Amino acid sequence: MSRNERHLLTKSIVLVDDEPELLHMVSEILTREGFESLHAFTSPTEALAFCRTSAVNNESIGLVILDVMMPEMDGNALLSYIRCIATLEHVPAIFLTAKDAPQDRIAGLGLGADDYIAKPFLPQELVLRIMAVLRRCYAEDDPTLDLGYCSVNFDTAEVTRPDGVVMLTAKEHDILRVLAQNRGRIVTIDALCQACWEDSFGYENTLMAHIHRLREKIEQDPAHPQALVTVKGLGYKLIAQG
Amino acid sequence: MKPVQTPPGYPPTPPCVPSSARKRPKSRHSLRFFGRYLQQQGAFARYVSKRLLTFLAVAIIVVAVNIIVYVDVMLYMDGRTGAQEAFPTFLKQVDGELAQQQNGQWTIDDQTLATVYDRGLWLQLVNAQGQVIWSENAPDELPQSYTTTQMALAAHAHKVNDCPVYIWDHGDGSLLIMGVPSEAYWTSNGYIGGDATFGIFFNIVFIVDVLIFVLYTWISWRSMRRTVGPITDALDDLSKGRPVSLAYGGDLSQIVQSVNEASDIIRRKDQARESWIKGVSHDIRTPLSMITGYADSITHDATTSDQSRAYALTIRAQSLRIKDLVYDLNAASQLEYDNQPLHCEPIAVTSLVRSTVVEYLNAMPEGKYCIECQCSNTVGDTRLDGDVHLLQRALHNLIQNAINHNPDGCTINVHLNVAMCNDESRENSEVCADNKAHTGGETCTNNEMHSVDGATADVTAYDDVATAHNDNAAPDGPKGRCVRISVTDDGIGIAADDLTTLRAKLASADSDRLAHTSVAEHGLGLVLVSRIAHAHGGLLNVDGSARGKAVHGRFAATIILPIDTSDSLHNVSSRK
Numbered sequence: 073m074s075r076n077e078r079h080l081l082t083k084s085i086v087l088v089d090d091e092p093e094l095l096h097m098v099s100e101i102l103t104r105e106g107f108e109s110l111h112a113f114t115s116p117t118e119a120l121a122f123c124r125t126s127a128v129n130n131e132s133i134g135l136v137i138l139d140v141m142m143p144e145m146d147g148n149a150l151l152s153y154i155r156c157i158a159t160l161e162h163v164p165a166i167f168l169t170a171k172d173a174p175q176d177r178i179a180g181l182g183l184g185a186d187d188y189i190a191k192p193f194l195p196q197e198l199v200l201r202i203m204a205v206l207r208r209c210y211a212e213d214d215p216t217l218d219l220g221y222c223s224v225n226f227d228t229a230e231v232t233r234p235d236g237v238v239m240l241t242a243k244e245h246d247i248l249r250v251l252a253q254n255r256g257r258i259v260t261i262d263a264l265c266q267a268c269w270e271d272s273f274g275y276e277n278t279l280m281a282h283i284h285r286l287r288e289k290i291e292q293d294p295a296h297p298q299a300l301v302t303v304k305g306l307g308y309k310l311i312a313q314g
Numbered sequence: 315m316k317p318v319q320t321p322p323g324y325p326p327t328p329p330c331v332p333s334s335a336r337k338r339p340k341s342r343h344s345l346r347f348f349g350r351y352l353q354q355q356g357a358f359a360r361y362v363s364k365r366l367l368t369f370l371a372v373a374i375i376v377v378a379v380n381i382i383v384y385v386d387v388m389l390y391m392d393g394r395t396g397a398q399e400a401f402p403t404f405l406k407q408v409d410g411e412l413a414q415q416q417n418g419q420w421t422i423d424d425q426t427l428a429t430v431y432d433r434g435l436w437l438q439l440v441n442a443q444g445q446v447i448w449s450e451n452a453p454d455e456l457p458q459s460y461t462t463t464q465m466a467l468a469a470h471a472h473k474v475n476d477c478p479v480y481i482w483d484h485g486d487g488s489l490l491i492m493g494v495p496s497e498a499y500w501t502s503n504g505y506i507g508g509d510a511t512f513g514i515f516f517n518i519v520f521i522v523d524v525l526i527f528v529l530y531t532w533i534s535w536r537s538m539r540r541t542v543g544p545i546t547d548a549l550d551d552l553s554k555g556r557p558v559s560l561a562y563g564g565d566l567s568q569i570v571q572s573v574n575e576a577s578d579i580i581r582r583k584d585q586a587r588e589s590w591i592k593g594v595s596h597d598i599r600t601p602l603s604m605i606t607g608y609a610d611s612i613t614h615d616a617t618t619s620d621q622s623r624a625y626a627l628t629i630r631a632q633s634l635r636i637k638d639l640v641y642d643l644n645a646a647s648q649l650e651y652d653n654q655p656l657h658c659e660p661i662a663v664t665s666l667v668r669s670t671v672v673e674y675l676n677a678m679p680e681g682k683y684c685i686e687c688q689c690s691n692t693v694g695d696t697r698l699d700g701d702v703h704l705l706q707r708a709l710h711n712l713i714q715n716a717i718n719h720n721p722d723g724c725t726i727n728v729h730l731n732v733a734m735c736n737d738e739s740r741e742n743s744e745v746c747a748d749n750k751a752h753t754g755g756e757t758c759t760n761n762e763m764h765s766v767d768g769a770t771a772d773v774t775a776y777d778d779v780a781t782a783h784n785d786n787a788a789p790d791g792p793k794g795r796c797v798r799i800s801v802t803d804d805g806i807g808i809a810a811d812d813l814t815t816l817r818a819k820l821a822s823a824d825s826d827r828l829a830h831t832s833v834a835e836h837g838l839g840l841v842l843v844s845r846i847a848h849a850h851g852g853l854l855n856v857d858g859s860a861r862g863k864a865v866h867g868r869f870a871a872t873i874i875l876p877i878d879t880s881d882s883l884h885n886v887s888s889r890k
Binding site: 091093101104141171175190191193196197259261263273274303305307 | 688
């Protein structure tokens with residue numbers, strides 16, 4: 073975990089699943105990863121009550137992780153109720169579910185869930201995806217990206233290198249942002265094109281050119297990239313530091 | 315036994331009565347009972363009875379028509395015969411008018427004479443000595459005198475020189491002979507005329523009867539087709555596992571009902587099985603999450619001994635296999651029981667392949683396996699109508715298959731290209747395969763370039779391998795432009811015998827419903843891939859070679875999917 077991502081670990085996370093054992097395991101995994109504020113509930117109504125109380129007490133909730141199939145209230149409904157609470161309108165949510173049919177996925181993401189993780193999952197995968205969602209949603213909190221050799225400030229689009237400061241162009245900024253949000257994971261060429269040009273086809277060569285220039289700005293030795301690596305034929309990956 | 319009163323449309327006896335005990339009352343004297351009798355029969359018996367009745371009615375109609383035709387012909391012939399009987403009358407008239415003038419000439423009325431010429435008749439007056447003393451319109455070949463014998467024969471046969479004649483006693487021992495054209499002649503005994511009458515009668519009746527039966531056959535064939543056709547089609551569908559819903563009505567509504575019920579039962583059973591599989595696979599996920607999660611935790615715990623870590627790694631790997639099985643089971647159940655198995659949408663294939671491989675790489679710890687992905691330039695932004703979920707599953711299974719068979723690690727090459735996949739290219743590829751053995755595949759690349767719509771083929775050694783080997787396609791394989799997704803590994807490879815067995819297994823899995831294949835024996839992985847390819851109108855090819863002392867083994871599985879799938883997809887949507 074890089075230094076400038078520590079603030080993500082302080083986010084308060086609400087976990088809801090009707091299986092106490094699973095809840096226990098997920099809490100354990102997240103605690104081990106360093107998350108400091110976990111609130112686990114087996115009952116959706118209790119979780120909802122907790123959210124309302126927090127809202128009243130002005131305590132922020134950073135992320136909600138929900139099961140879909142629960143006895144009292146299903147996850148979709150619970151998320152809708154939580155999002156009705158004034159301060160939690162845009163709270164990030166991840167569904168953790170045993171239902172993975174395409175229509176379930178679409179229903180979940182349609183409700184504004186930020187990710188959809190199908191059981192069974194590997195702890196590593198869970199943590200990576202939680203971090204990806206948190207990074208995406210709380211990027212503004214800390215706009216700097218530490219790449220070891222240099223650091224990037226997304227607000228000012230400045231790259232601070234030992235030999236000075238260079239500016240990122242708009243596209244370079246966008247590309248780097250997507251990669252930074254998915255740090256440690258490969259982002260496909262198509263996903264990058266989609267994010268930057270809203271079209272996944274026809275921009276591959278342009279993307280390559282942008283990546284090439286981006287490397288000249290953020291890499292010590294652009295010919296042998298250390299931070300922004302190519303996964304041949306598939307996409308690019310920003311190596312996780314730390 | 316008393317006839318059992320049941321409402322129409324139900325069996326006459328309750329099902330608990332054994333069939334041997336079912337005896338119907340034997341005597342049915344009155345027609346009044348007939349309707350009820352038909353009601354108590356099964357629908358099919360009723361249908362057949364109705365057919366028989368119709369046939370009987372047609373037979374009666376035929377007889378009636380025959381009688382009518384006979385009477386008509388007879389009346390018509392009577393008219394004709396009446397005309398013939400006018401000849402003797404006419405002769406009598408001639409006889410009356412015939413008078414010798416003072417100059418010795420015989421004359422008849424001018425009008426009568428005109429009639430003689432008009433009708434082609436001829437007249438001769440023969441005196442007591444046999445001399446022709448007057449003639450009118452007589453042909454030259456007629457004798458100018460008659461012996462007694464000739465006259466007797468003429469009178470007997472009503473013929474002179476084969477010409478039909480009527481003879482009249484003119485008085486004074488002279489005879490008046492009138493010849494008539496033979497076609498207009500009907501002897502008074504009706505012998506010749508009778509023969510012709512019956513001939514015409516039989517011809518007309520035959521034609522009318524044949525017409526009636528052709529009409530009847532045509533109508534009954536059509537109505538049979540209308541009533542029975544949908545039922546046989548439906549049974550055909552049922553036998554292939556497709557649900558049917560027939561419209562009620564017609565003579566066979568009871569059978570229609572039964573077919574619909576059968577279809578409904580099959581559908582409900584399929585639904586039950588599907589929801590059962592869904593339920594089980596749903597319920598197994600949460601416990602499996604915990605097994606996987608805790609096993610993973612143990613492996614990451616610094617205090618774990620090496621042996622325990624090894625155990626935990628095994629538990630983790632095996633639970634991930636169960637996860638795969640659960641996913642496969644779900645996909646298989648979707649293909650097998652879902653009435654609309656494909657949730658089709660246009661898919662950008664490059665994106666599909668890349669995202670699937672990346673998902674794998676992101677989830678997989680770095681190490682033994684090196685996954686490479688090549689998307690040929692030929693693909694471009696090719697879109698394919700298909701089910702994203704299933705196609706991802708198929709590719710996932712191919713990669714997983716390579717990993718499962720190579721626990722010591724290997725390089726897995728995922729390759730995507732678009733090529734023509736018709737007879738010509740297959741031929742080329744066969745040439746390729748041969749050439750490749752000798753020349754290392756140079757020719758192959760060239761051929762491949764011809765067959766990819768003018769686009770440049772990726773000229774890589776891998777390309778040769780992929781296309782040369784994946785085209786031992788079945789004759790009913792996809793045609794036209796095809797997407798080929800091949801996954802090749804350089805691990806232990808596959809022995810020729812095993813390859814043959816595997817191909818046979820895939821072929822049998824494609825022809826049968828999935829339920830018939832022994833999943834326990836073979837596992838679902840590749841079979842499912844093959845099923846998914848087939849559901850998209852494509853196929854799965856497998857090829858490879860065993861690892862030798864100096865050479866790598868090789869196993870290549872290629873999914874070939876037609877791009878223009880409107881037809882083939884349609885077929886599948888309506889369920890094979």
